[in-house]
Amino acid sequence: MLKFALLGASALALVATPLAAQTAPSFDPARLSRHVQTISADSYEGRAPATRGETMTVEYLTRAFRDAGLQPGGEMIDGKRQWTQRVPLLKSDIVGAPQLSLTTAGGPLALTQGEQISVRAPTNGQQSVRLSNAPLLFAGYGVAAPERGWDDFKGQDVKGKILVVLINDPDFETGQGDFGGKAMTYYGRWTYKYEEAAKRGAAGVMIVHETAPASYGWATVKNSNTNTMFDIVRANPAAEHTPFESWIQRDTAVALFRAAGLDFEAAKAAARRKDFQPVDLKATLTATTDAKTETLTSDNVAGMLPGTKRPAETVIYTAHHDHIGVGAPDANGDRIFNGAVDNGTGVAHLIEQARAFARGPKPQRSVVFLSVGAEEKGLLGSEYYVANPLYPLSKTVGVLNTDSMGVWGRARDFSISGTARLELLDRLIAEAARQGRTFTPDPKPEAGGFFRSDHFPFAKAGVPAISFKPGNNLVTGGLARGEAAAADYTAKRYHQPDDEWSSEWDFSGIVEDAQLLHAVGQGLANSDAWPNWSDDSEFRSVRDGSAADRVVTKGERG
Known part of the structure; x- marks a missing residue:
C-alpha cells in the first residue's frame, strides 16, 4: 500500500486497521441521476448565489436532507437549529x-x-x-x-x-x-x-x-x-x-x-x-x-446525524450547490449555465451519502452533510463556514468534499484535487485498495489544484480535508476513454451552458466512489482517531495549535 503521508508508525497502524467492518451500503444510480436532472434543469436558472435558482436549490436540499433522515444542522435561531446558514456576501x-x-x-x-x-x-x-x-x-x-x-x-x-x-x-x-x-x-x-x-x-x-x-x-x-x-x-x-x-x-x-x-x-x-x-x-x-458595493445573501444547507458517544466531534461531507447562473448566450442561444456535472453530481452524492448514513448503524461521532453556496465566487460558502463554524473546527475530524464526479462509469483508480500529504488520504488509499482500485496523483501539482475547491478553507484552518476526484482509468475503455471524456467535457461543457444532464450517463462510478467515501467517513465516525497533516505541511502547525481541545477523558468518551 502506498504511504503517501509518511507519518510514522502510529499512522501505519491507523491505516492498516480496516476502517469499516460492515458491508458497503447500496447507492441507487437512478436516484443519483434524478437529483442531478432536477437541480440542473433550466427552471433552476443555473443556481447562482442570491437568485431565485438558489432559493429553489436550498428548498430542494432541505426537503432531500429531511427525507433522507437527517436533523437540521444549520445555525441556531431562538434556540432552534435551522437547515441553513446564511452567508452574507460583499459584491x-x-x-x-x-x-x-x-x-x-x-x-x-x-x-x-x-x-x-x-x-x-x-x-x-x-x-x-x-x-x-x-x-x-x-x-x-x-x-x-x-x-x-x-x-x-x-x-x-x-x-x-x-x-x-x-x-x-x-x-x-x-x-x-x-x-x-x-x-x-x-x-x-x-x-x-x-x-x-x-x-x-x-x-x-x-x-x-x-x-x-x-x-x-x-x-x-x-x-x-x-x-x-x-x-x-x-x-x-x-x-x-x-x-x-x-x-x-x-x-x-x-x-x-x-x-x-x-x-x-x-x-x-x-x-x-x-x-x-x-x-x-x-x-x-x-x-x-x-x-x-452591495451586500447579498447566499445560503449553506446543513443536515446532521448526532453521534451516540462523542457528539461534539464531527465528520463533515461537503459539496457546493451553486453554479454560474444566467449569462451571455452561446452559439446555440443557450444562456443558462446548468452545472449538471459541476456540481449537480457532488450534490447528488451528498444527499445519497446522507441517506446511507441515516439508514445504517448510528455513528459514534456526529456526521454533518454541508452543501455550501457561492463556490464559483471564490469558495465563499465554505470560507464563511470556517470563519463562522457551526461545529468547532478543532473537533472536526476531517472533511470529505465532492466536486464534479464521474459520469462515465466505474474506474480502476481515483484522485484528489492537487497534492496533499495527510493521513486522510492514506485512509482513502487503503479503502480503495479493498475495492481493487489505486490512487493516481494529480498530474499537474504545480497548478495548485488543491487550493481551488471547498475543502481548502478548512485545510487553511488546520482541519484535515481533501476534495475527491473520480479516476480516469475507466473499467470500460481504460485511460484512453477516460482522458478523452475529461478533455471533451473541459473543452465543450465546463463552465458553459452545455453542462447539462444526459440520459446516457453511467452513474455506476459514482456508486462505487460513494461506497469508498462512505467507508472512510464511517471509519472516522466510529473511531477516536484524529488524522493529521504531514510534519512538513503548511497546515500542520495550525492543527497542532488546537490539540488541547481534542484531549478528553476516558469518561467523556463514553
Whole structure:
C-alpha cells in the first residue's frame, strides 16, 4: 500500500486497521441521476448565489436532507437549529477605470487596466482607494514559512508600501528546494500573497504574471480580475485584503526592474534563495479607484446525524450547490449555465451519502452533510463556514468534499484535487485498495489544484480535508476513454451552458466512489482517531495549535 503521508508508525497502524467492518451500503444510480436532472434543469436558472435558482436549490436540499433522515444542522435561531446558514456576501464593482500613475527612477510607466495591469475591485470594506506615491518593494515570492525556515520579508516594515511579488513558490523554476519541488504549496497561491501582505499592513500587491508558474495566461488573469469581485462579509476585511490588489504583465515588471537598475531574471534567481533581501524598486504608485458595493445573501444547507458517544466531534461531507447562473448566450442561444456535472453530481452524492448514513448503524461521532453556496465566487460558502463554524473546527475530524464526479462509469483508480500529504488520504488509499482500485496523483501539482475547491478553507484552518476526484482509468475503455471524456467535457461543457444532464450517463462510478467515501467517513465516525497533516505541511502547525481541545477523558468518551 502506498504511504503517501509518511507519518510514522502510529499512522501505519491507523491505516492498516480496516476502517469499516460492515458491508458497503447500496447507492441507487437512478436516484443519483434524478437529483442531478432536477437541480440542473433550466427552471433552476443555473443556481447562482442570491437568485431565485438558489432559493429553489436550498428548498430542494432541505426537503432531500429531511427525507433522507437527517436533523437540521444549520445555525441556531431562538434556540432552534435551522437547515441553513446564511452567508452574507460583499459584491464590489469598479466604477469607471482605475486612475493609475507609476513613477520610476527612469520616468513614468504606462499602466492601463486589462493591459499592463489587472486591478481588482476592493473587497477590504472600502468604496474608494486613494494611494499617493506609495513606494514599491520587491518582496520575492512574498512568503513567510517558519516551518521551512523561510522569510522573504527579513523584518522589513512594509506598512504603506506596494509589494511586488512573484507567482507560485521558490521551487517552481528548478523543481527542487524547501517547498517540495514542482508541486505548488499554499505559499505559491495568489490568495496567500494577498493575505500575507494584508497581515503586514501593506498598501497593496502587484503579482507578476508569468504563464508557466501561474498555469494560465494573461487573458485568464484579465477576465478574472477586472470584473465583479465577491467576498464574505468579514468583521475586519482589512485583515484579509489590502486596499490595492492587482497583477502586472511580466513585460511591465521587466521594465520596472530595469528602471531601478535591476535585471528581472537575476532578481528572480535571488528570490529562490533563503538569504533573499527585499529590494527597493525606486518607484511609486498613485492610484484612484472607486467601487460600487452591495451586500447579498447566499445560503449553506446543513443536515446532521448526532453521534451516540462523542457528539461534539464531527465528520463533515461537503459539496457546493451553486453554479454560474444566467449569462451571455452561446452559439446555440443557450444562456443558462446548468452545472449538471459541476456540481449537480457532488450534490447528488451528498444527499445519497446522507441517506446511507441515516439508514445504517448510528455513528459514534456526529456526521454533518454541508452543501455550501457561492463556490464559483471564490469558495465563499465554505470560507464563511470556517470563519463562522457551526461545529468547532478543532473537533472536526476531517472533511470529505465532492466536486464534479464521474459520469462515465466505474474506474480502476481515483484522485484528489492537487497534492496533499495527510493521513486522510492514506485512509482513502487503503479503502480503495479493498475495492481493487489505486490512487493516481494529480498530474499537474504545480497548478495548485488543491487550493481551488471547498475543502481548502478548512485545510487553511488546520482541519484535515481533501476534495475527491473520480479516476480516469475507466473499467470500460481504460485511460484512453477516460482522458478523452475529461478533455471533451473541459473543452465543450465546463463552465458553459452545455453542462447539462444526459440520459446516457453511467452513474455506476459514482456508486462505487460513494461506497469508498462512505467507508472512510464511517471509519472516522466510529473511531477516536484524529488524522493529521504531514510534519512538513503548511497546515500542520495550525492543527497542532488546537490539540488541547481534542484531549478528553476516558469518561467523556463514553
